[in-house]
Amino acid sequence: METRPQLDITLCAPRGFCAGVDRAIQIVELALEKYGAPVYVRHAIVHNKYVVDGLRAKGAVFVEELDEIPDTDAPVVFSAHGVPKSVPARAQARNMFFLDATCPLVSKVHVEAQRHFSEGHHIVLIGHKGHPEVVGTMGQLPPGAISLVETVADAEAFVPADPTQLAFVTQTTLSVDDTSEIVAVLRRRFPQISGPHKEDICYATTNRQEAVKRVAPHVDAMIVVGSSNSSNSLRLVEVAERAGCARAMLVDRAAEIDWARLDGIRTLGISAGASAPEALVDEVVEAFAQRYVITVTASGAQRESIVFNLPRELRTPPAA
Incomplete structure (x- = not known):
């Protein structure tokens, strides 16, 4: 039985x-x-x-x-x-x-920052201190050309040399909701601030957060497959918690699942950060199949058709 x-x-x-x-x-x-x-x-x-x-x-x-x-x-x-x-x-x-x-979407932010700088703007970068993407973006311009803002409190406290010559760019893997709150503060305090022509937060970050928002309020627990140093994966856990799922957790592999914390669940949502391969999602599903009689359904059908070109050097076949 x-x-x-x-x-x-x-x-x-x-x-x-x-x-x-x-x-x-x-x-x-x-x-x-x-x-x-x-x-x-x-x-x-x-x-x-x-x-x-x-x-x-x-x-x-x-x-x-x-x-x-x-x-x-x-x-x-x-x-x-x-x-x-x-x-x-x-x-x-x-x-x-x-x-x-x-x-290429990070490169786009680099180009934006350079363009604003060449137009005489001081750049406000919304992002997480020490993250490699932030280090890379700040390193596009001379020291002092970019100020990092991490939180709404930072945005409220920021004092620029010239409030009329500001522009902002953002890290591509941030929380969409957090970032919009920070941008709202910057726009209120500095109405002349220039922003990106198009949203800096990348399509993949946005789409994954929206998918989690749809599922999280309706499940007992949420698992995000991703590594602890992955910004976009960490944001998915936060998005799930804010959407009403108290038991949201990040796991790198199935072996990291905290089964005690999942005691008594009847419904589960699973997502994965943008750097997590589908093989690890399959591994997590299989781990649950060992302990539960599972039914699996998909929520959302948004197909992502974006493909980026490879460097020219790699488009030619190897020499015979």
């Missing part, structure tokens, strides 16, 4: 890999195919341990700074989060062959 309890699982859609992450991983894999190991990668190519470990097993060598790389002809890949301008400059000074896996 079946003793496992019934559990209804709702898979949020869209979830998991975005176009920028897919492109970055492809760049490392194709570089390994074309040039052979090692391929050096500055910083985790994307913030997911499973992905990084898989690439390391294929011959990728991950470093935090170029100084850790010996003089070599091997390719050096810059991560999807973007890098300060000083990094490619140092790579060129050392005659390194480098491939830039910066997400």
Whole structure:
């Protein structure tokens, strides 16, 4: 007789890999195919341990700074989060062959910041201090050209040299709701502030947050598959909690599930951050299937058709 309890699982859609992450991983894999190991990668190519470990097993060598790389002809890949301008400059000074896996939507923010700066604006960057994307964006301009604002309180306290010459850009992986609150404060305090032509928070972050918002109020618990250093994954947990799901948790793998915290649940939502592969979602579903009689349905049918071009160097086939 079946003793496992019934559990209804709702898979949020869209979830998991975005176009920028897919492109970055492809760049490392194709570089390994074309040039052979090692391929050096500055910083985790994307913030997911499973992905990084898989690439390391294929011959990728991950470093935090170029100084850790010996003089070599091997390719050096810059991560999807973007890098300060000083990094490619140092790579060129050392005659390194480098491939830039910066997400094109992050590059768009870099271009915006540069444009505003050239027009005489001081830049306000809404983002999280120390995140590689923020470090990369701030490193596009001279020291002092960008002020970082992390919270509504920061926006209220910010005192610019010239309130009439301001522009703002944002990290691409923020909470849509948090960011709109911060932008509202900046616009109220500095009515002449210039903003992006188009929203900086990327389509994938926005779509995944909206999918979680739809599901979270109707389930007993929510699991977000993603790594603890992944900004967009952390934001999905926060979005679930704010939408009314008190038992929301982030797990890298099924082994991290806190089963005690899930005691008594009858309904569960599952999403995944933009750097988490679908294989890990399958692993989590299978873990629940071991303990429950599960039914699985999908919520949302938003198909993401965005694809980013690979670097020119990788579009040609390997030499015979």
